[in-house]
Amino acid sequence: MGKVFWRKMRNQHFSDIAFMAVVYLGLTFALVACAYPVIYVVSASFSSSRAVASGEMWLFPKEISLEGYRLVFQNKTVYMGFVNSVFYVIMSVLIQLMTTMMAGFAFSRRELPGRTWFNLFFVITMFFGGGLIPTYLVYLKLGLVNTRWALLLPGISFSNIIIARTSISALPEDLFDCSKLDGCSYIRYLFRIVVPLSKPILAVFSLYTAVGVWNSYFGAMIYLRDQTKYPLQIFLRTILILNSTIDLEADLSSEDAVRMMQVFATMKYALIVVSTAPIICVYPFVQKHFVKGVMVGSLKG
Amino acid sequence: MKKKEVKRKLFSVLLTLCMTAGLIGCGQKQTGTEQTAGDPEPAAQQVQESPETSTQPEEGKAETGERPTLRIMAAENPPGYDLPTRINENDTVLWLEDQLGIDLEFELVPADVMAERITLAITSNDLPDIFYFFNGSVNKISASDRVKYGKAGLLLPIEDMLEESFPNLYAYVTEEEPDMLPKLYEADGHIYGTPYIQTLAHMSHPTKLWTNRMFLDALEMDMPETLDEYEAYLKGVIENDVNGNGDPNDEIGLMGIANDTTWYKFFMNAFVPTVNRTFAADLYIDNETDQVLCAQVQDGYREGLRWIHSLWEQGLVYEGSLTLTMDQAKTVYMSEDPAIGSLGFYAPFLLDQTCTAPTYALLEGQVPLSNDGQPAINMLVGDEPQVGRACGVITSACKDVEAAARFLDFHYTREGNNILTAGPDYEEEYVAAEPGELNAVGKQAYWRDYKVTQDDLWTSNHALPNFQIRFQPEDLYFAGVRDESAPATVLQDVTEILKKYESQEYSSISPSVSVSEENLTAVGDIQTQITSYNTQWETDFIVGNKSLDDDWDEYTDGLYGLGLQTVIDAYQEGYEVFLSNAG
Structure with a gap:
């Protein structure tokens, strides 16, 4: 393989070689910039808090310790948050796919009466929002506050509907005409023909929605009062952010303050790994469709 | 074909009308007089509830149709422990409910979003009965906001009912620490809540080296x-x-x-x-x-x-x-x-x-x-003692002010503080100090040793360590016997120095x-x-x-x-x- 490589290089013009060298250098830099934080976090999760705090651990684990994982897995809130997050992801993806495909299909049909007006109503929502307080008031009046629906319903995005519409419009109209001749209704056409042919965009929507919902926390902090419904990210956030804002001198005796800081410092990296791993595991299953699906919204030749 | 088109058009017009009617219908949902900050009229007593935030007793609690219920919005502490998810089944909370004859519904909020949640509660007229802050740093209702909301009738002034409804607090701020009472007042001459109190020398002297x-x-x-x-x-x-x-x-x-x-x-x-x-x-x-x-x-x-x-x-x-x-x-x-x-x-x-x-x-x-x-x-930093105003604030949404006063006043005794910190059976959690055993500041200590650690208290859901409104006279803060063989903690050290060292004292603003x-x-x-x-x-x-x-x-x-x-x-x-x- 080395010989083939050098033979190819010999046949290249010098400017091409230089260009490739710069490209590879840039990509290497980007790889290090992206991969190093991930490697650091994973290594830190398997290292002692002393090694991490002192700076001795900078790439590979030092003073291997599973104390962080032990603290994470023995904490019931982590399980509760994990289950909640999984629930929100699955339900949000299902709702997102259902509504996006149905709306996208409806918009793709030229015979939809009032299509222009509906389009206008939806487009307005892309540019204007009510803000936090009016939105909260709407949720309150609809009885969504402190319910799981407050986190599930708001995920519907018109930009995804536009992408779905574009993709469905690209399907041959003859397909629909033939189906209609055979007595196929709109609903049946959507679910039996359009959806199976739209796997790439379904994969894209699923992944984007799953990642977005998995990482979100703000809606839960604002609309949920019952902490048994909180997703995992809230718990992660309190560990990472509030740990540094504890008024140690006023609040606690020194020993309590140190004990709390030690616990949080130890479980911090393990909790990041535990909360990130599921999403990383999902990606390989959708990658095949993801590359195709990402280009759906682009211009076609 | 034409008929079908006409039908479709009619259907779309009907659909649009239905959507519009639905939006109008939702907007007509009223629950009585509504009040927002800035309005001069006193706020309505009714609290707007959504179906899931009903104040009906939860599962696991006895049916208490006659007991008043207090909805308490509290800042979460300590962060990260699972106490917030089990707060309403906490042993100390259940004990308090029986003793005071009140149902307590805690709603814990991360401290850093407290400001947003308070704003939302006020603007949506969805006030809790009590805002509850364990110290001044998480109290996100600023002094000016307290005056503003108080003027709008959203917060209840308590200075007139202090002696009658808050006897423990009143006794402390008039008899034990008489300099403290003026510190409770806001700029408009009202007291809008019960304070957190720390009479610790080191907190009054913040610059240390x-x-x-x-x-x-x-x-x-x-x-x-x-x-x-x-x-x-x-x-x-x-x-x-x-x-x-x-x-x-x-x-x-x-x-x-x-x-x-x-x-x-x-x-x-x-x-x-x-x-x-x-x-x-x-x-x-x-x-x-x-x-x-x-x-x-x-x-x-x-x-x-x-x-x-x-x-x-x-x-x-x-x-x-x-x-x-x-x-x-x-x-x-x-x-x-x-x-x-x-x-x-x-x-x-x-x-x-x-x-x-x-x-x-x-x-x-x-x-x-x-x-x-x-x-x-x-x-x-001001002269001793340290006081943080309005950490226990009763709002206009509270239907039973007397019950709220009883709950808040419970905090201002040494016994109450010990129960909240270590549970109703706190005396069994500690080994009592012998007479003559001194604490870090040279006074009679209460405890020689703890049987349980703070970790145990937090994770066992038995007490509310560091979650309740602070009431920390010096003897409670330094409750344990000083261990002469152990290195002095930073706080004890400073306390001793500042008390024995002669100097000229000034007060900050x-x-x-x-x-x-x-x-x-x-x-x-x-x-x-x-x-x-x-x-x-x-x-x-x-x-x-x-x-x-x-x-x-x-x-x-x-x-x-x-x-x-x-x-x-x-x-x-x-x-x-x-x-x-x-x-």
Whole structure:
């Protein structure tokens, strides 16, 4: 393989070689910039808090310790948050796919009466929002506050509907005409023909929605009062952010303050790994469709 | 085909009409008179509820149709433990409900979103019965907001019912600590909530410094009491291998961290009363004239900066003292194991068992330093005791004010505090101290040992450690017997020093004095600008980028140009209101 490589290089013009060298250098830099934080976090999760705090651990684990994982897995809130997050992801993806495909299909049909007006109503929502307080008031009046629906319903995005519409419009109209001749209704056409042919965009929507919902926390902090419904990210956030804002001198005796800081410092990296791993595991299953699906919204030749 | 098109068009028009009707229908949902902040009329008593936030008893609790229910929005502490998810099944909460005859529905909110949640609660007229903050730092209803919401009728003033409905609190603030009652009042003359209380000497003296006892002994020096002695000590640390490791270059004289000006303002007190740990305008009260003055425009402040600059020039101050964060300081400690002569900030990581650098076992609280024969200045953050106003706030949504008062008043006894901290059977959690066994401040201790740790209390869902509104007279805070064999904690050390050391005392302006509502926004803006201004100028004076002789006038003119006099006048006005409330 080395010989083939050098033979190819010999046949290249010098400017091409230089260009490739710069490209590879840039990509290497980007790889290090992206991969190093991930490697650091994973290594830190398997290292002692002393090694991490002192700076001795900078790439590979030092003073291997599973104390962080032990603290994470023995904490019931982590399980509760994990289950909640999984629930929100699955339900949000299902709702997102259902509504996006149905709306996208409806918009793709030229015979939809009032299509222009509906389009206008939806487009307005892309540019204007009510803000936090009016939105909260709407949720309150609809009885969504402190319910799981407050986190599930708001995920519907018109930009995804536009992408779905574009993709469905690209399907041959003859397909629909033939189906209609055979007595196929709109609903049946959507679910039996359009959806199976739209796997790439379904994969894209699923992944984007799953990642977005998995990482979100703000809606839960604002609309949920019952902490048994909180997703995992809230718990992660309190560990990472509030740990540094504890008024140690006023609040606690020194020993309590140190004990709390030690616990949080130890479980911090393990909790990041535990909360990130599921999403990383999902990606390989959708990658095949993801590359195709990402280009759906682009211009076609 | 035409018929089908007509049908489709009719259908779409019908659909549009239905959507519009639905939106209008949702908007018609009213639940009585609504009130938002700024309206002059008193708020309605009705609390708007959604189906899932009903105040019906939850599963696991006895049906208590006749017991009043209090909905309490509380700041979460400690973060990260699973107490918030089980708060309503907590043993102490259940016990309290039985004792007080009240159903308690806690709604815990992360402290950093408390401000947003309060705003949403007020603007949506979805107020809880009680806002509940365990101390002043999580109390996100500012003094001006309390006055504003109080005027709108959203918060209940309690000064008229204090004696009758809050007997424990009233007894404490009138008999045991009579100086405390005036501190509870807001600028408009009302009390909008019960306070958190900490009568701890070290909290009233925020500027602290620690000096390495081991190095003092190595240099055969006594604890410095004057500026000259302190400077000589730092020189001794830098010029000698005081830690005896053969490396003469790992010694650090004085170490501080960025954004905490303690490390040099401690020394300013040898020249002019100075207390602020930030770069904001540093105000204090003149003992003789009761005038509010600003330290930063006094000649003494210039001379203090000159002395600090001379330390900097001689390399006696660690170069990272103006740039290091707390995490970076910890890394320096734990990785380089430096020999630090004097520590200018409170560093809890030094109590970390994994920390191998010089710990508080070796660091001793530095006494306030005197200059040129003048008595040292001991700067107080307001005089003792520490009070945080309105941490237990009853709102206009509360249907049973008497029940809310009983719940809040429970906090203000030593017994109540012990129960909230360690559970109803707290006496079984501790080993009682023998008569004559003293605590860290030389008084009779309550406990010799704990049977359970704070971790156990948190994870067992048995008590509310550090979650309840603070009531910490000194004897409760230092409740345990002092362990003479263990190194003194930083807080005990400072308490002893400050109590025994003779000095002249001054009071700073905060926290008892508040600015009136009309001045608050302007004062806040000016202080923000002054903070940015001083961050650059004081740093430049210390490192020598600016001259204390040639540029001083420009500096002070700049402060006045930003509105310093407005700040001083606003606080003078507030202080006079405070004095009149104090009688």
